[in-house]
Amino acid sequence: MLKTTLKNKLQQKANLIRQDVIKMTGEAGSGHPGGSLSAADIITVLYFHHMNHKPKDPKWEGRDRFVLSKGHACPALYAALAECGYFDRKELINLRKMGSILQGHPDSRRTPGVEISTGSLGLGLPAAAGMALAGKIDKASHKVYTLIGDGESQEGIVWEGAMFAAHHKLDNMVAFLDNNGLQIDGLVNEIVKIEPIAEKWQAFGWETFEIDGHDIDDIVRSLEKADAVKGKPAMIIAKTIKGKGVSFMENEVDWHGVAPNLKQVRQALKELENNN
Amino acid sequence: MSKEAEKQMTYHATRQGYGEALLELGAENPNVVVLDADLAKSTTSIAFKKHFPKRFFDCGIAEQGMMGVAAGLAASGKVCFTGSFAMFATGRAFEPVRNTIAYGNLNVNLCPTHAGITVGADGSSHQALEDITLMRAIPGMKVVVPADYIEAKRAVKAAAKIKGPVYIRLGRAPTPDINDAETYKFELGKARVLREGRDVSIVAVGLMVYEALQAAEALAKEGIEAEVINLITVKPLDKDTVLKSAKKTGRVVTAEWHTLIGGVGSAVSEFLSQNQPCPLAMVGIEGRFGQSGSPDELLKHYGLTAKAIKQKAKKLVSS
Structure with missing residues (x-):
C-alpha cells in the first residue's frame, strides 16, 4: 500500500487535472472531456509519481517517454504537463485556440513535453514501440509508456504495433488500455467488440495486468509489476469510467466529444472541489 | 543514338542504388536504421540486413505499423529508411506518413521501389501511379525521382543528411545508366x-x-x-x-x-x-x-x- 500522504497527494493532483479538463474544454467550447477524465488517474500517476523526467529539460535523453495514443484525451495530458512545469499553466486556457501551443490533438512541434504527434487513432502504439526499440538499440535504461483507448483498439495498426513489440521483446515498453467501454457511436461492445481483451493481448505475446484505472494504489502497483516484466511488453488493462468524477458525464456516451457549457462547468467544478 | 552506342549502354534498376547506398550509410552513420515490410529482397535492403543485422528491422507485411515504428525511432534520434513497394508505402501507409512522420518533420526517408507502370506483370494492384501526387501534397515532404541507378544511390545517401522526410521513387526494371558516376553530384532541388x-x-x-x-x-x-x-x-x-x-x-x-x-x-x-x-x-x-x-x-x-x-x-x- 502507498503511504496515505502520497496517495492523497496523487488523488489531489488527479482532481486538479480533472478540474483543468473541465475548465479547458469549457473555455474552448469543444474537446473531449469524457475520455480525458477516464484517463486522468493513469496520467497523474505517470507524471507525478512513476516516470523519470525533467520538465525543465524536456529533451533530456534519459527521460522516460509517454505517448498519448488516444490523443483526444490531451486536455488531461496538457494539464499534467503544465502542472509539472513543462510550460506555464496560463497556456491551458488557450486549448484549441488559433495559434495555441495546445492543439486539439497532441503536437510535438508545438507543445513542450509532447514526444510525438498523435490524434489519428492507432498511430501512437507503434510509435511507442519504435521509441522502445531505439532504447534497446542504444542500450538505454529509460521506459516508454503509452495509453490507448478501447475504441482505438479497433484500428488495425494497433495490432501491427502489438505484434512488432512482442516480436522484438520490448520489455521497456508498457501500455495502458483506458477501458471505459464507450466510443463515439455507443458502447464498444455494441459497435465492434474488442473482448476478450486480456486474452487478445496475451495471444499477441504481451504480459497483461487488469486493474481499476481509478485506484491510485492499483495503478502504481501495476506499473511496478509491468516495469519488472522481462522479455515482453506489458499491457495494463485499466477498467475506467468515461467522464469519471463528474456525475452527469459518467458513462454518458454523449460526453465523448462535447464541451460543457458555463452552467455545466460550474456544476462539474463544484462536484470535483467537494471530492477534494 | 547509334546502334553501337546503344550496345555500350549499361543498365541497372534504380532500386540497386538504394541497397548500395544503405550499405555505405550503414558504415558511415551508426544512427542509420533500416526497416522493410517483407520485401527486403525486392527493395534490395537485404544487403544492409546482412551487414548490419542489429540496425535492420523487418516489420512484416504491415506497412502502416512500419511507418509508426519508424516515427518512434526517428523521434528518438535515429535516421530511418523504410522500404516497401511504392503502392503500399504511399497508399496503405499514407496516413501514418502524413500524420506522424511528416507532421512531426521526422527523419524518416521513404524509398519504396516498384513505382510506376514498369512493375510489369504483377499488374495494377502493384503499380503505384499516384505516389508522386500523394507525397507531393504533404507539407514538408521532399520528393525525388532518380533517373538512373547512380542518381538513386546519391539521392539516398543525401537523404540521410536532409532534415525531415524525403520520398525517393525507385523502380524495379533495369533502365539505362545516363549519369557519369565519376562526376555526378546530387543536390536536393536542383535539376x-x-x-x-x-x-x-x-x-x-x-x-x-x-x-x-x-x-x-x-x-x-x-x-x-x-x-x-x-x-x-x-x-x-x-x-x-x-x-x-x-x-x-x-x-x-x-x-x-x-x-x-x-x-x-x-x-x-x-x-x-x-x-x-x-x-x-x-x-x-x-x-x-x-x-x-x-x-x-x-x-x-x-x-x-x-x-x-x-x-x-x-x-x-x-x-
Whole structure:
C-alpha cells in the first residue's frame, strides 16, 4: 500500500487535472472531456509519481517517454504537463485556440513535453514501440509508456504495433488500455467488440495486468509489476469510467466529444472541489 | 543514338542504388536504421540486413505499423529508411506518413521501389501511379525521382543528411545508366540540363529522362532543338532552371511514368502557369489503372515513350 500522504497527494493532483479538463474544454467550447477524465488517474500517476523526467529539460535523453495514443484525451495530458512545469499553466486556457501551443490533438512541434504527434487513432502504439526499440538499440535504461483507448483498439495498426513489440521483446515498453467501454457511436461492445481483451493481448505475446484505472494504489502497483516484466511488453488493462468524477458525464456516451457549457462547468467544478 | 552506342549502354534498376547506398550509410552513420515490410529482397535492403543485422528491422507485411515504428525511432534520434513497394508505402501507409512522420518533420526517408507502370506483370494492384501526387501534397515532404541507378544511390545517401522526410521513387526494371558516376553530384532541388536547345523544353523524371534524350535526338534530325531537363527533384521544384528554360524555348513537354493528375506535369504546370505561362503538353498516364504486361509493352501501351514525347513536342513547335 502507498503511504496515505502520497496517495492523497496523487488523488489531489488527479482532481486538479480533472478540474483543468473541465475548465479547458469549457473555455474552448469543444474537446473531449469524457475520455480525458477516464484517463486522468493513469496520467497523474505517470507524471507525478512513476516516470523519470525533467520538465525543465524536456529533451533530456534519459527521460522516460509517454505517448498519448488516444490523443483526444490531451486536455488531461496538457494539464499534467503544465502542472509539472513543462510550460506555464496560463497556456491551458488557450486549448484549441488559433495559434495555441495546445492543439486539439497532441503536437510535438508545438507543445513542450509532447514526444510525438498523435490524434489519428492507432498511430501512437507503434510509435511507442519504435521509441522502445531505439532504447534497446542504444542500450538505454529509460521506459516508454503509452495509453490507448478501447475504441482505438479497433484500428488495425494497433495490432501491427502489438505484434512488432512482442516480436522484438520490448520489455521497456508498457501500455495502458483506458477501458471505459464507450466510443463515439455507443458502447464498444455494441459497435465492434474488442473482448476478450486480456486474452487478445496475451495471444499477441504481451504480459497483461487488469486493474481499476481509478485506484491510485492499483495503478502504481501495476506499473511496478509491468516495469519488472522481462522479455515482453506489458499491457495494463485499466477498467475506467468515461467522464469519471463528474456525475452527469459518467458513462454518458454523449460526453465523448462535447464541451460543457458555463452552467455545466460550474456544476462539474463544484462536484470535483467537494471530492477534494 | 547509334546502334553501337546503344550496345555500350549499361543498365541497372534504380532500386540497386538504394541497397548500395544503405550499405555505405550503414558504415558511415551508426544512427542509420533500416526497416522493410517483407520485401527486403525486392527493395534490395537485404544487403544492409546482412551487414548490419542489429540496425535492420523487418516489420512484416504491415506497412502502416512500419511507418509508426519508424516515427518512434526517428523521434528518438535515429535516421530511418523504410522500404516497401511504392503502392503500399504511399497508399496503405499514407496516413501514418502524413500524420506522424511528416507532421512531426521526422527523419524518416521513404524509398519504396516498384513505382510506376514498369512493375510489369504483377499488374495494377502493384503499380503505384499516384505516389508522386500523394507525397507531393504533404507539407514538408521532399520528393525525388532518380533517373538512373547512380542518381538513386546519391539521392539516398543525401537523404540521410536532409532534415525531415524525403520520398525517393525507385523502380524495379533495369533502365539505362545516363549519369557519369565519376562526376555526378546530387543536390536536393536542383535539376540538370542534359541537352541544350532553343525550340522546346522537355522536363522529365525517372526512366522518362532517357526517353526524352532519345526524343531530342530524333527531333534534332528534323531540325527541332529540344532542351532536355532531368528534373530529379519534383519537390522542391527547381524553379530557376524550369523558368529559364521555359523563357528560352517558350514551349514545355513534361514526361513521367505516373498519372497526369497531380504528378510532375502538374507540378511544372502549377509553377509555369503562374510565372511563365506557355504552351505545355504532358506525357504520362491519363487517369487509368495499369495492367499486366512486360515493362516495354506497358510503356508503349500507355504512351510513355520517346515517340510520344517527340510527337507532343513537334505539335507544340508547329502550332
